Amino acid sequence: xxxxxxxxxxxxxxxxxxxxxxxxxxxxxxxxxxxxxxxxxxxxxxxxxxxxxxxxxxxxxxxxxxxxxxxxxxxxxxxxxxxxxxxxxxxxxxxxxxxxxxxxxxxxxxxxxxxxxxxxxxxxxxxxxxxxxxxxxxxxxxxxxxxxxxxxxxxxxxxxxxxxxxxxxxxxxxxxxxxxxxxxxxxxxxxxxxxxxxxxxxxxxxxxxxxxxxxxxxxxxxxxxxxxxxxxxxxxxxxxxxxxx
Amino acid sequence: xxxxxxxxxxxxxxxxxxxxxxxxxxxxxxxxxxxxxxxxxxxxxxxxxxxxxxxxxxxxxxxxxxxxxxxxxxxxx
Numbered sequence: 001x002x003x004x005x006x007x008x009x010x011x012x013x014x015x016x017x018x019x020x021x022x023x024x025x026x027x028x029x030x031x032x033x034x035x036x037x038x039x040x041x042x043x044x045x046x047x048x049x050x051x052x053x054x055x056x057x058x059x060x061x062x063x064x065x066x067x068x069x070x071x072x073x074x075x076x077x078x079x080x081x082x083x084x085x086x087x088x089x090x091x092x093x094x095x096x097x098x099x100x101x102x103x104x105x106x107x108x109x110x111x112x113x114x115x116x117x118x119x120x121x122x123x124x125x126x127x128x129x130x131x132x133x134x135x136x137x138x139x140x141x142x143x144x145x146x147x148x149x150x151x152x153x154x155x156x157x158x159x160x161x162x163x164x165x166x167x168x169x170x171x172x173x174x175x176x177x178x179x180x181x182x183x184x185x186x187x188x189x190x191x192x193x194x195x196x197x198x199x200x201x202x203x204x205x206x207x208x209x210x211x212x213x214x215x216x217x218x219x220x221x222x223x224x225x226x227x228x229x230x231x232x233x234x235x236x237x238x239x240x241x242x243x244x245x
Numbered sequence: 246x247x248x249x250x251x252x253x254x255x256x257x258x259x260x261x262x263x264x265x266x267x268x269x270x271x272x273x274x275x276x277x278x279x280x281x282x283x284x285x286x287x288x289x290x291x292x293x294x295x296x297x298x299x300x301x302x303x304x305x306x307x308x309x310x311x312x313x314x315x316x317x318x319x320x321x322x
Contacts, residue, residue, distance in 0.1 A: 127287060169283060 002225040005030030008078040009224065010071070012061065012118070013088030015042035017187035018137065021213035022085055025221045027054060031083065034074035061088055062110050067117035075125060082129065083224045084122045086115040087137040089155075093148045104151045111155035116162060119177075123170065132175035133224045136163050137216070140183045140239045156181075160235055167233035176232035178223045183239025186210040207240030249296075249322070250315045256291045257311060260284065270312035288314075296322050 009026045013019035015037035023046065027033045032053040035043045040058045047054040055077040059070040075081050089111045092103035119134055126132025141149055142156030160179055167177040184190060184201055190210060193201070202208060219236045222228055237245060254268045263278050274280040274288065289305045292298070292314060298321040300308070308314050 124290060127290070173283070 002029050002221055002227065004083070004221075004225065007031045007082045007224075008034070008074075008080050009083035009085065010034045010036060010057070010074040010078075010081045010122070011085045011087060012036045012059070012070075013137075014046060015039045016087070017189075018182065018185060018213045018216050019085075019087040020046050021217040022087060022220045023054075024050065025214070025217035026083065026085075026224060029221060029225075031224075032078050034077055034081070036070055036074070037088065061114035061118070062090075062106065064117070067114060068121045071118060071121035080125050080129065081122050082126070082131060083133040083135070084119060085135045085137070085220055085224070086118060086159075088114065089137070089152075091149070091152050093152070095148055096150045099150060107151040108155050108158075111152065112158045112162070115159060119166065123175070126175045127170070127173050130174045132170070132173075133228075134163070134166070134175070134177040135220050135223045136177070136179045137220075138179045138181045138235065140181050140237065140243050142181065143235075143237075143245050144243050163235075164233045171232050174229070176223070176229065178228075178231060178233070179235040180216060180219045180223065181235050181237045181239070182211065182216045183237070183242040184210045185216060186212055205240045205242045207242075209240065211238060211240055247315075247319075249318055252295055253292065253311060253314050253318065256295060257288065257314075260288055260291060268311055270310065270315070272311050273309055274311070275309070292318060298322060 004026060009031045011019055011023040011033060014023045014035035023033045023035055027050050034055045034057045035047055036057045036059050037043050038060050043056045047056050057070060057073040059066045061067060090107060092107050094103055115136055136159045138156040138159050141153045142160060145153050163177045163179050216238055219238050257268050258265050261278050261280055272278055274285050289300050293300055296318050308317055
């Protein structure tokens, strides 16, 4: 159903499970993709696996100058950036009372400010093209909260407000801005949990299982598609019913 | 009109879809030509491209009329 032939997409955090699945889904429907992340090795492996129409553009989004440079690199490699998927994110979990200023600032810097800067850089080309898609990967915890993740939840909730404001500003130019909020997704990160922890989590999920990265990627693919042109400022929750909001 | 003024006028006509005779030096993009704030951002982007210059944000804010744009661009090219 979805055809992204001729479109160009920049995916951050593409070396991770969800980011890799997103890039693969966009590529699979014809898009040219630029894979970004801090670790070049896994990005290169993914690009090789995808074959043609895949570029590697490493970046460390915790540096203030990095987003503008990354956008330039991606547009240089692909000719434009029609679709931006802000998937990169870090965690620095700690109890609120023990959380350091640095743990707070690092998470806000990458997960919120980095997205602001990269989106700002991408808008110029999208405005000129009168077409653009920005999809921000948030999290169920941005809506529900989560103990030990005050910084992460703040950044993810912040993305939702930011996305809605930007969606207002650029809707008349054919640009949509949406969020996808994953629940518990089976990745390298959740593999580390023991059976008891996993069992506890599963009791909270009506679907009775964790989601797959491909199920997040499918939501992103929809929002990136021409078919979703009338959807903007929305958050699509993909969480097996864990939080029905 | 100078060459720069002609090119500015052409861009304004194209971007805002207004009649050429309304695009006079004293015309305000927002008050007289019906531009919204995002249109003014786009106009600045178009000027930057047409003339190969960079218009910093603080300068862009001072460009309110067609004449302002022509004056700024004359000083920048």
